[in-house]
Amino acid sequence: xxxxxxxxxxxxxxxxxxxxxxxxxxxxxxxxxxxxxxxxxxxxxxxxxxxxxxxxxxxxxxxxxxxxxxxxxxxxxxxxxxxxxxxxxxxxxxxxxxxxxxxxxxxxxxxxxxxxxxxxxxxxxxxxxxxxxxxxxxxxxxxxxxxxxxxxxxxxxxxxxxxxxxxxxxxxxxxxxxxxxxxxxxxxxxxxxxxxxxxxxxxxxxxxxxxxxxxxxxxxxx
Amino acid sequence: xxxxxxxxxxxxxxxxxxxxxxxxxxxxxxxxxxxxxxxxxxxxxxxxxxxxxxxxxxxxxxxxxxxxxxxxxxxxxxxxxxxxxxxxxxxxxxxxxxxxxxxxxxxxxxxxxxxxxxxxxxxxxxxxxxxxxxxxxxxxxxxxxxxxxxxxxxxxxxxxxxxxxxxxxxxxxxxxxxxxxxxxxxxxxxxxxxxxxxxxxxxxxxxx
Numbered sequence: 001x002x003x004x005x006x007x008x009x010x011x012x013x014x015x016x017x018x019x020x021x022x023x024x025x026x027x028x029x030x031x032x033x034x035x036x037x038x039x040x041x042x043x044x045x046x047x048x049x050x051x052x053x054x055x056x057x058x059x060x061x062x063x064x065x066x067x068x069x070x071x072x073x074x075x076x077x078x079x080x081x082x083x084x085x086x087x088x089x090x091x092x093x094x095x096x097x098x099x100x101x102x103x104x105x106x107x108x109x110x111x112x113x114x115x116x117x118x119x120x121x122x123x124x125x126x127x128x129x130x131x132x133x134x135x136x137x138x139x140x141x142x143x144x145x146x147x148x149x150x151x152x153x154x155x156x157x158x159x160x161x162x163x164x165x166x167x168x169x170x171x172x173x174x175x176x177x178x179x180x181x182x183x184x185x186x187x188x189x190x191x192x193x194x195x196x197x198x199x200x201x202x203x204x205x206x207x208x209x210x211x212x213x214x215x216x217x218x219x220x221x222x
Numbered sequence: 223x224x225x226x227x228x229x230x231x232x233x234x235x236x237x238x239x240x241x242x243x244x245x246x247x248x249x250x251x252x253x254x255x256x257x258x259x260x261x262x263x264x265x266x267x268x269x270x271x272x273x274x275x276x277x278x279x280x281x282x283x284x285x286x287x288x289x290x291x292x293x294x295x296x297x298x299x300x301x302x303x304x305x306x307x308x309x310x311x312x313x314x315x316x317x318x319x320x321x322x323x324x325x326x327x328x329x330x331x332x333x334x335x336x337x338x339x340x341x342x343x344x345x346x347x348x349x350x351x352x353x354x355x356x357x358x359x360x361x362x363x364x365x366x367x368x369x370x371x372x373x374x375x376x377x378x379x380x381x382x383x384x385x386x387x388x389x390x391x392x393x394x395x396x397x398x399x400x401x402x403x404x405x406x407x408x409x410x411x412x413x414x415x416x417x418x419x420x421x422x423x424x425x426x427x428x429x430x
Binding site: 221 | 279281282283298302304306309310311316321324328329331
């Protein structure tokens with residue numbers, strides 16, 4: 001446990017320092033959402049209808065943006081070698097890294113959501129619904145994204161490849177995230193059904209992600 | 223130095239073969255090293271010195287042959303009992319010297335020694351609060367050596383350990399290796415330059 005908490009603390013600390021990834025994601029999220037009203041025009045009804053989708057897209061792209069460095073930085077400086085050799089199972093180390101990434105880069109997105117909801121003419125209920133779906137759904141984005149990050153290390157290609165690999169896995173999360181938000185705001189569906197599926201997606205990725213990422217890292221040993 | 227003095231151990235390889243990128247680097251390599259002994263792996267560039275260390279560390283999978291450790295901790299795999307000091311320093315530029323060392327001590331676990339004393343031993347105590355980004359190549363190497371002292375492992379796998387170290391640093395490092403061997407440790411080092419301590423030579427990749 002000390003090993004895992006040390007890993008989580010280190011990754012959060014690095015992310016929060018100057019040049020870390022945490023702020024980049026939030027700034028990107030902010031940029032996407034702030035620009036949207038200017039692009040769509042001053043139609044308040046349209047904005048509030050598009051609001052949840054815009055927030056979800058922004059969060060998805062922001063998490064993709066920062067995820068590709070998840071293992072790459074450790075691979076480049078040799079830390080990954082020592083992590084692989086250590087007494088901590090690689091699966092747990094992967095899960096700890098993903099958790100740290102979510103805490104440093106995912107959680108700030110959710111905190112920023114109420115502020116950004118104002119820009120998109122979302123009322124309290126709608127903003128709350130989007131924030132709740134993001135809270136339930138962003139772990140799925142992080143943990144499936146981790147598989148792509150692992151493969152990116154194995155295949156010695158960063159960025160673009162990883163986005164292409166991960167995108168299909170994150171589409172269901174996007175669909176049910178937006179569906180649950182819309183259900184809470186306009187109906188006619190109940191909020192429960194899509195939200196439960198969203199939670200299920202997160203839980204499945206929590207289990208599958210670390211194993212897939214660790215398998216990919218082990219396969220790519222060199 | 224409890225736990226380190228008990229028992230002899232032997233690290234040995236039989237017919238070890240290594241293939242990288244479809245090319246055979248070496249094959250049929252036999253080697254053995256017992257505790258208290260340093261082995262200097264010599265050979266020209268590209269002869270597979272680093273590959274041999276990574277095979278022992280479990281970071282490469284041998285294409286043939288076996289590597290076994292007799293007399294080590296039966297509860298643990300060979301890589302878990304090794305320290306690997308590679309070309310890359312495993313240091314985070316955003317963290318301070320102290321934080322880098324504390325992280326590896328916490329993460330690697332096991333028997334732990336005073337981090338501040340290790341920093342003093344490698345001559346980095348004055349820079350403890352400095353971010354690792356500001357360290358010179360030699361200082362980064364010294365910080366990596368402090369990791370070997372803070373967390374005790376019996377087997378040290380060293381890849382060109384003396385690069386970037388100044389003369390005083392090489393002397394200091396020689397002393398650290400001698401202490402490690404005296405405690406019953408085992409060192410396998412890939413090197414071009416003389417190690418600075420009594421060592422047995424293992425030549426791979428033929429002559430020159």
